[in-house]
Amino acid sequence: MSWLHTWGGLITGWILFFVFLTGTAGYGEIELDRWMRPEKPLVAPEVAQADALALGLKFAETTIPDARRWLLSPPGGREQPELRYFIEDYPETEGGSGKRFSGYLDPATGEKTQYRATGGGRLLYRMHYQLHYIPRTAAAWIVGFCAMAMFAALVTGIIIHARIFKDFFTFRPGTGHRNWLDAHNVVGVLSLPFHLMITYSGLMFLCYVYMAPVIAAEYGWGEDNRRAFTDMMFLGHPLDRDTRRAAPAPSASLAPMLAEADRLWGPGNIGxxxxxxxxxxxxxxxxxEGTRHVAGERATLVFDGVTGTVVDGPIVNPPPRAISKTLISLHEGLFAGPVLRWLYFLAGLMGTAMIGSGLILWTKKRRARLEGRVGFSLVERLNVATVCGLSTAVAAYLWANRLLPVEMSGRAxxxxxxxxxxxxVMAAHAALRPAARAWSEQCGIAAAAFGLIPLVNALTxxxxxxxxxxxxxWDLAAVDLTCLAIGIGFVAAARIAARGHQRAVPAKTISPTVHGAAE
Amino acid sequence: MGGYGVAYAASVLMARGLPLSRYEAMQWAILASFPIYLCVVLWAFRARPLMRMWKGVLGLAGICAGLAWWMGPA
Incomplete structure (x- = not known):
């Protein structure tokens, strides 16, 4: 058990750190999106949803009248601070997917808005399951393998710490690797339900990739058969994917449909x-509906587009679907209000810290025995490059958002x-410098990278x-303030690392046998 | 790998064997597949003699797959 925890955790730890860090940033996706588009109005104008949607519809009708799909999100709530459109053309070949267009409109005027090209918080969020630069399916398998290892590491971690309650209240600072062990246990146990939930539900998200043969055994292979299952799982009803052009017909007015939605769900609650x-x-x-729920569906109204009458499309929600749907909502946390969202963010940070401290613990425990071996220094350097280097890289992403010229092509x-x-660059630095120095130097760099973000923002x-x-x-200020707080955290980490570096020098003079006995 | 085999076979068995609608049975099977996989992995790392582990894993996968095959596609 211990073996599986140690080695399974080590080989997947670096990728898991990446997944947890970018996923945690993803809980602030909308806030980061807004921060990364500073051209957005500081205070959004108050526009009634129906008026904004009417403008959106006019835009869709004039730009691509012959589209297969117009999707309009009115302003309102956390998710849609403005009017968003997504338009999909009819595919050129049957069964393919048509060209897609999306963007933002000013909800008051219906004009297209011009924001700087950016991946926004959404890109960080996507990285946590798509990674970057590699095909999606490959990424899904890598992340899935690591998630399964995480699942095993969590359960074996619980088994190893049978004295979980007592261990939780144990902290032995300044005792070499033991304080790292205690820290690892605290951050692990404190949000253990979160870790278990996030890992299991994460696997459920891409279950149709990982368990494709199981689905295929009953439904058959191929995209359409797979969708017969996943549409039910994610939507609760088969989605209309018919891409054939039907005979033209006049459209029913949208206003009464919106009025009906307002009547049922309260005004301003259209998603x-x-x-x-x-x-x-x-x-x-x-x-x-705009409001998200922990369990169950957002309410949906389906109208016939010609007659304007309600078409009954009941959502099927048997117990296993309710379970998987709840797991997925818990993972996304979209239902969370500000307080719960902060808790999500903190739990995510604790998960990241648990992985990071586990990686460091591996080296702390083996330093005396393995120092000088190639494998050991590889692990040690990868740890620096991941824990400090990746954090700095995320800060650099925000710097780039502010410093790259707005008109640059391929900016995003x-x-x-x-x-x-x-x-x-951080990885190269970690490889070239002595490990103990690399830790304190990179903590310093990360501290500056995060701590200076509010300043860079103010200057640009x-x-x-x-x-x-x-x-x-406050949701805009929160990005600056959180970066500042992370920066201060890294200052503290840099001081701890510097102290550890000073201690590491005399420690080497102790003979390995004495050190080994202390293990 | 062995764990995936067992998880796969057991899930297909569940999807076929549960007296529910096709979707419902499949959703239960998918929900169960990851914990099953986990249990097999944990058990495999406990079983000391390597041969016994392989016998156990392959045996279990074989039984599930056999039963599922015998039931045939729904």
């Missing part, structure tokens, strides 16, 4: 309006390139702390 095959006899208007892609270039935009706090825009 999005999804119109498939508009302007044809097959047109359907699906309106989905370059933001990510900067992130990975910085990571590569007028969306700095002075403006955002004064306007009461």
């Amino acid at each position: 999005f309006v999804d119109i498939t095959r508009p302007g044809t006899t097959a047109a359907r208007v699906r309106i989905v 892609a370059w933001e990510a390139h900067v992130m990975f270039l910085v990571w590569a 935009t007028d969306r700095h702390l002075g403006a955002s706090i004064a306007a009461g825009q």
Whole structure:
């Protein structure tokens, strides 16, 4: 058990650290998105959803009247701070997917808004299951393998620490590797339910990749058969994927449909309006509630796009689906209000810290025995490059968002390139410097990278702390303040690492046998 | 690998064997597949003699797959 925990954790730890760090950032996806588009108005204008949607519909009708799908998200709630559109063309070949267009409109005027090109918080969020630069399916398998190892590491961790309650209250500072062990246990146990939930539910998200043969055994292989299962699992009903053009027909007015949604769910509670095959006899208007729920579905209304009458499309929700749906909502945490969202973020950070401390613990326990071996220094250096280097790279992603020229072509892609270039430089630094020095130096670099973000923001935009706090825009200020807090955290880490470096020098003079006995 | 085999075979067996609708049985099977995989992995790392582990894993996978095959596609 212990063996599995140690070695399974080690070989997957670096990728898991990446997954947890970017996934944790993903809990602030919407806030980061907003921060990374400083052209957005500081205070969004108040526009009624129905008015904004009418403008959105006009935009869709004039730009691509012959589309298979118009999807419009009105302003309102945390997720849609403005009017968003997503338009999908009819595919050129039957069964394929059509061209897709998406962007933002000013909810008051219906004009297309121009924001800087950026991957936003969404890109960080996507990285936690798609990684970057590699095909999605390959990434899914890598992340899935690591998630399974994480699952095993969690359960074996619990088995190893049979005295979990007593161990939890044990902290032995300044005792070499034991304080790392205690720290590893505290962050592990404190949010253990979160870790178990996030790992299991994470596997459920991509179950159709990992357990494809199981689904195929009953449904048959192929995309359509797979979707017969996943549409039920994720949506609760088969999705209309018909891409044939139906006969043209006049459209029913959207306003009464929106009024009906307002009547049922309260005003301003529309999540999005999804119109498939508009302007044809097959047109359907699906309106989905804005509020997210922990368990169960967002309420949905489906209208016939020609007659404007409600089409009954009951959602099937048998017990196993309710379980998997709840797991998925718990994983995404989209239902969470501000307080719970912060808890999610903290639990994610603790998960990241658990993985990081586990990686460090591996080296602390083996230093006396293995120091000088190639494998040992590889692990040690990868640890520095991952824990400090990747953190710095995430900060660099935010720096790039502010410093790359706004008109630059391929700007959004370059933001990510900067992130990975910085990571590569940090890895090279970790490889070239003595490990103990690398720790304290990189903690210092990470501290500066995060701590200076509010300053960089203030110098390059007028969306700095002075403006955002004064306007009461706390979700915007939270990005700056969180970066500052992380920076301060790294200052503390740099001091601990510097002390550890000083201690490491005399420790080497002790003979290995004495050190080994202390293990 | 062995664990995946068992998880696969046991899940297919569940999807076929449970007296529920096709979707419902499959969803239970998928929910169960990861914990099954986990249990097999944990057990495999406990079983000392390597041969016994292989016998256990392959045997279990064989029994499940055999039963599932015998039931045939629903």
